[in-house]
Amino acid sequence: MKLKLKDKTYEIEVFEQGELIGVKINDQDYFFSQGVKGKLVSRKGPQKENSYQEEFVKTASQEKEIKSPLTGEVSKLFVKKGEKIKKGQILISIFSMKMENEILSPRPALVEEIKVKEGKKVESGQVLIRLS
């Protein structure tokens, strides 16, 4: 269906995808579902299959959890709960295999929670710090 508003033309298509109602406007998809009072409520679309690269960018820059890259010991915490941090700021240092490993913040954020203490052992993949 074509819709003309003032001097712009919009190509509109309505479709169903699972329980969601999709509206395609000029190749961009928007999704809705029935809310509690029967009204249509805007929803996130179904997850696309992420390419490896998209997944990497997501884990690198949007991750809320800073995880330990290695099994070792927390040698130093450089930030406190509630602190505003910048991209690239040192958050924590993990001592592992006789190496000091400083972990930097992937983005500007607020430190929501610190899950570890200095001197404590950590496993690879263990959550160290939670960001806003």
Place this chain on the structure above:
Amino acid sequence: MKIHHFKELDSTNILAKSLIEKGEKPPFVVVAEKQTNGYGRNENVWFSPQGGLYFSLVLPEIKIFHLENLVLALGWSVAKTIKEAFGVEPFLKLPNDVYLRNKKIAGILVENVIAENKVKSSLAGIGLNTNTKEFPSNLKNKATSLKIELDKEVDNDKILKAILKNFKDSFLFGL
């Protein structure tokens, strides 16, 4: 590989870090004839008088799972160089401390910066007691040098180049 040579530094690791911040492209090496503030882990002092070999090797970006190989390759390269050059049998205390005749002869401090799932920079500070004539009383029973053990002066430049070559051969992920 570019080698920055200095007569004296507080610490080769500190100078190497400042070069990274100024945008110097790795790999490169910083070497000093003596250090006034050579350090190991937990701010332990590394005794660094004139005569020893003190250098920092800065590596380009590597993957996190290459770090295990890195730390082993460093200690291995130092021990192998001592064995090949002087025919003595060093002991590599894993992962990276090198002993000769039950006394420590080399120490390695690796400092990595990790961001966005990658090792952005990797800095290995290596202290090898080559021509150190004597040690203070608190180290005498724990530390030794090639000069003390072999009773001869050794060539620090040749040893540095041999360590770098052995490292290149044993670190499998590019240099």
